[in-house]
Amino acid sequence: MPIPARNKPRPVGATGHEVAAGRLGQARRATTHLFPPGRMILSSDGPLFDRNIIKSGRIRALYVPQQLSKLQRLKFVLAELDLPLCQPRCMACGGELTEVPKHEVMDEAPPLAYRNCEKFWRCSRCGKLLWHGTHWQKITRRLDEVAREAGTPGRPPDRTQ
Numbered sequence: 610m611p612i613p614a615r616n617k618p619r620p621v622g623a624t625g626h627e628v629a630a631g632r633l634g635q636a637r638r639a640t641t642h643l644f645p646p647g648r649m650i651l652s653s654d655g656p657l658f659d660r661n662i663i664k665s666g667r668i669r670a671l672y673v674p675q676q677l678s679k680l681q682r683l684k685f686v687l688a689e690l691d692l693p694l695c696q697p698r699c700m701a702c703g704g705e706l707t708e709v710p711k712h713e714v715m716d717e718a719p720p721l722a723y724r725n726c727e728k729f730w731r732c733s734r735c736g737k738l739l740w741h742g743t744h745w746q747k748i749t750r751r752l753d754e755v756a757r758e759a760g761t762p763g764r765p766p767d768r769t770q
């Protein structure tokens with residue numbers, strides 16, 4: 610059964626892990642086709658964990674306490690699954706990033722970014738141009754803090770530094 614486009618796994622760009630948001634009913638109708646080995650359900654829906662397909666382990670699932678904030682949930686998941694942060698990917702679509710020479714993006718990059726940044730990357734999937742602006746730095750710094758607090762393996766050397 611193909612995965613509906615809106616439920617295709619999408620990386621959380623800065624963590625490097627793929628996730629897909631789905632509706633509660635879809636998770637409750639989950640099949641092993643939608644969740645092959647390597648994929649799992651993260652949910653705060655208690656009754657979902659009573660399903661035989663989940664209790665038997667045919668679909669892996671992790672209960673995430675719903676009273677946690679978004680960052681607390683991220684920290685919880687990283688700690689429970691012992692997930693490292695991976696190489697940052699495109700914030701828009703999760704594609705891999707390839708560095709492009711600065712002179713090639715002169716006409717494309719916003720003037721302020723071009724003036725202040727030395728390195729630029731292009732998403733291999735959607736073509737979006739990225740650079741380490743203040744937004745990027747804020748997100749990656751916060752994620753590194755969360756991963757440290759979660760005690761998960763460190764991020765591999767960042768080739769987008």
Ligand SMILES: [Zn+2]
Pocket residue numbers: 699700701702703704732733734735736737
């Ligand atoms: Zn992209």
